[in-house]
Amino acid sequence: MSKIKIAHVLHSVGGVDVYVRFVLDNIDNSKFCSVILHGKHDTNHPFLDKDKEPVKEYRPSIVRDISFIKDLKAIFEIYKILKKERPNIIHAHSAKGGIMGRVVGRLLNIKVIYTPHAFSYLSAETKIKRKIFILLERFFSKGDGLLLATSNSELKRGLNVVKFDPKRAFYLNNSINSINNVPNLSIPRTWPKEYICTVGRPSYQKNIELMIEILGKINEFREVHLVIMGVGPVSYRLSNVQDLIKKKNLEEKITLINWTNRDNILNIINDSKFYISTARYEGLPYSIIESLALSKPCLVSNCDGNVDLIKDGFNGFVISDDNIDTFVEKALYLLSDEKALKQFSENAFISFNEDYNISKNILKLEEFYTVHSKFN
Template identity: 25%
Template sequence: MPKKLIRITTIPLSLEKLLEGQLTYMNHYYEVTAVAAEKDRLEKYGRKNGVKTFWVEMTRAITPIKDIKAVWKLYNYFKKEEPDIVHTHTPKAGIVGMLAAKMAGVPVRLHTVAGLPLLETTGNKRKVLNAVEKFTYKLATKVYPNSRGLQDIILKEEFANQSKLKVLGKGSSNGIDTGYFNPSQFDEIQKRNKRHLLGIPQEDFIFIFIGRLVSEKGINELVEAFKSLQAENKNISLLLVGPFEKELDPLKEETFKTIQKHEKVFTTGYQEDVRPYLAISNALAFPSYREGFPNVVMQAGAMNLPAIVSNINGCNEIIVEGINGVIIPVKDTSALFTALKLFVENKNYTERLSSNARDEICKYYERKEYWQLLLKEYKSLEQEYIKS
């Protein structure tokens, strides 16, 4: 009988995007069950990926009563299933999953840290989130920050000691499928048609952003910097691929209005396949305030796009200044404007960055190699913690 592996994220979107293909791969070696909220979407994911599923109601907000119910439901499920490994991702799934797994006596309890939302909070809320994070790591057998910078932050905040932490490979939670993200799949006719469909002039230099259109992704600064540059240089466009989130982290009203009204700002909403949008773009603009190890930066690089990123963990590990992109200070509209301008006006420099972009990603972040690293880690922990 194969050993049982349970993977938990707060919402199925994380299974679909952040861990794409990974659970299906692990299903060759374990009996894998995916756990998340949003029952219908989770079950659809399970059918598509050939893994079992178990639904638990979870939210990304602070909801103590719901969280206690989720812990209890998971605890009973673990007692019944007796999994060998429980591996959680995202803060809420982490605390709920690790607590239930510890209570149920699961031998190997793993948590991946792909970002720390608490870094953008202050006051009592920050104290609560710090305590929850520290408790999550205490409950885990091993904690995997998905970047070296994130590991440094965890150590600095004293959430865990070095012996409990490990970064797999050069970072990331899933690597990237460089066969799938390959610019050679899109010819000039396809690209011209896509620009035409979106209403973007063929001659424009396109800056693309992919992700949630929220404040902490630097969208306020990006829209402001773009607007200033576009007033000087008419042949540029900004393509925003992703959903607005008006409840959790809304944009400034002024930013939202500019996005709606500016003739050179284009939005697509959430897109299942971002490759056609990357294929028509010239550079990624990703001025996020905090990340774990951003897939978008790897995806853009694999599609030959140089990137402008903020000087935060993950981003400043994938991008090497002057090789495959430019690194700017966080929340710095002026520096962002200067970088955007540099990309548009210095064509030779931008082309050089672009020519290096894909090689850098293929060299360090190939997806199947990451899966093999993780599988090796599971097997090693099995030998250490699970009695035969």
């Protein structure tokens, strides 16, 4: 029996990169083989399969921002690559990879699975952009391609806003391996013992400004430090965040950490009191899944992804309407009640093991690939 060949098309950054690497690291090599098509300037880390062998990679001209000429060039390059490779399935990731993958899939008559990792229109900061992005998502949702959302919330948006055909729309939770050993920290630790943490670049999506406002209020009642990981080259609101930290006199209460490896992130989450997210939108955030796997409760905003992962009052708290006072109240509760914190921590791990352990969910993805490859 020949293997099912899957071509992943993506701009390999952030959660999209993490998703594909977890799939490659867990999918059955005796039944599936993979090909990766990603941008020339996104990642230099090789993609490895379950046996730690290199996966075949191509680097077409996929870029993060919209560029008509560069995007057309990338589509032509992807077409030539996939015409040669002839995969059974194209798995197209995020808005950019999703459009390119679906265009080429139609030209070559190859089945396409589209995973948004948070729909593009959610990133729009104006109503006009939002409408344009929704129209684009709707246009490319037509045809016989499939939606494979990363959460139930994302699936609902695909059905209700993007208008996918319910018969072609599914979801499978983002998942990770169990974290059996917490790695050592390889960067200097300059923050105090008691702290809370988050992962996310200063951006419209992550809404770090709200988090700083919350921290300022918490420190009116109890001193606590905030560690923000993921400050990097695409942190276009970094200056806003730095100015707000200075304005609130929180320079000694906040540590900003540049892009760092996953081992350091896991170590920092593991030693924190709890994880906090003020995001405006998400797909299904890996940093929260990692927090649950490390038995850390989470205090989160009421947005897609967050509400799938956190059951209010069980493994953390979900705060609606960016209510600063409620954020502060629940944060102080977790910081002051050790018994409650312990129970929330135990519940966090239960949530991970039941719904977000890839050892279970990879079998569902393999079945999904197998069923839908039969239509090629």
